[in-house]
Amino acid sequence: MITDAQDLDSNSVTTLLTIDFSTCVAFTPTGTTTIRLSPNRNGTSNIVYDGNTYEYVGFEAQGFRSEINGQLPAPTITFDKAGLQSNANYFAIWTQYTNANNELYFDPRGANITLTRVFNLSTSQELNTQEYVVSQSNRVTNSIIEWQLAVSLGADRANNESISSLAVNRCKLRYRRWNTATNSFDYTPEKDGGCPYGNPTTISNWAAVPDFGNKYFTDQDAELLPANKNLDKCSYSALGCQKRFDPAENGLALPFVMLYSPNTIGKK
Numbered sequence: 001m002i003t004d005a006q007d008l009d010s011n012s013v014t015t016l017l018t019i020d021f022s023t024c025v026a027f028t029p030t031g032t033t034t035i036r037l038s039p040n041r042n043g044t045s046n047i048v049y050d051g052n053t054y055e056y057v058g059f060e061a062q063g064f065r066s067e068i069n070g071q072l073p074a075p076t077i078t079f080d081k082a083g084l085q086s087n088a089n090y091f092a093i094w095t096q097y098t099n100a101n102n103e104l105y106f107d108p109r110g111a112n113i114t115l116t117r118v119f120n121l122s123t124s125q126e127l128n129t130q131e132y133v134v135s136q137s138n139r140v141t142n143s144i145i146e147w148q149l150a151v152s153l154g155a156d157r158a159n160n161e162s163i164s165s166l167a168v169n170r171c172k173l174r175y176r177r178w179n180t181a182t183n184s185f186d187y188t189p190e191k192d193g194g195c196p197y198g199n200p201t202t203i204s205n206w207a208a209v210p211d212f213g214n215k216y217f218t219d220q221d222a223e224l225l226p227a228n229k230n231l232d233k234c235s236y237s238a239l240g241c242q243k244r245f246d247p248a249e250n251g252l253a254l255p256f257v258m259l260y261s262p263n264t265i266g267k268k
Contacts, residue, residue, distance in 0.1 A: 014040045016054050018114040021093050025110035025236045029096050035089045057083040078146045108134045175234035196255050197244050204253040
């Protein structure tokens with residue numbers, strides 16, 4: 001079971017998980033943005049390693065092995081939902097997101113994941129460290145939360161080509177949000193990381209865009225009727241950006257911000 005704690009003995013391999021939410025594509029949390037977790041406990045105490053405390057939360061990590069043919073891993077992490085949501089720092093970040101986006105479900109895409117395995121909690125016996133990024137939330141049920149991961153820049157055997165192909169569909173700009181109190185959209189200024197979505201008439205002339213235009217889309221990039229504009233939501237993808245900025249493919253430079261590769265842009 002995911003919720004079963006694994007206590008340490010004198011010859012134990014400990015799994016440590018560090019999650020940095022500061023790179024999430026959907027919002028930028030304030031306050032504490034990094035949480036440290038472990039499915040292990042030292043007796044009844046949380047794990048302390050290299051000066052950091054890793055709070056106990058049950059989770060299972062699968063699919064981290066690279067193939068001999070060079071295929072990059074696409075692992076998943078499945079958390080005990082109650083345990084994760086009872087973690088004070090995670091709950092604070094989750095609350096910020098749901099309040100800011102007026103949603104019930106947390107979108108962790110873009111968060112950086114570092115998975116470390118150590119022997120006997122000795123810094124001189126660290127077995128390996130692997131770095132990944134959350135590519136999507138696979139499942140949320142009454143009992144579990146499952147995230148799909150993709151290889152990050154620090155992962156073993158990754159190269160520029162593989163990183164580019166993984167990074168092509170990621171954006172970190174903050175999209176407009178429907179404000180139910182004012183019955184209008186809230187916009188984050190471009191200088192603060194907001195999306196300059198609009199209908200410019202000249203290539204790259206984003207500074208001249210006075211507003212975000214008058215078309216609305218679902219998070220699957222299907223166009224909405226104006227009456228349903230309160231459902232407007234970005235897919236945070238290159239394809240979504242293309243539909244909003246240059247649907248006729250006239251060559252306008254997309255305001256698409258890459259998280260991991262500054263030189264690649266493309267569509268699904």
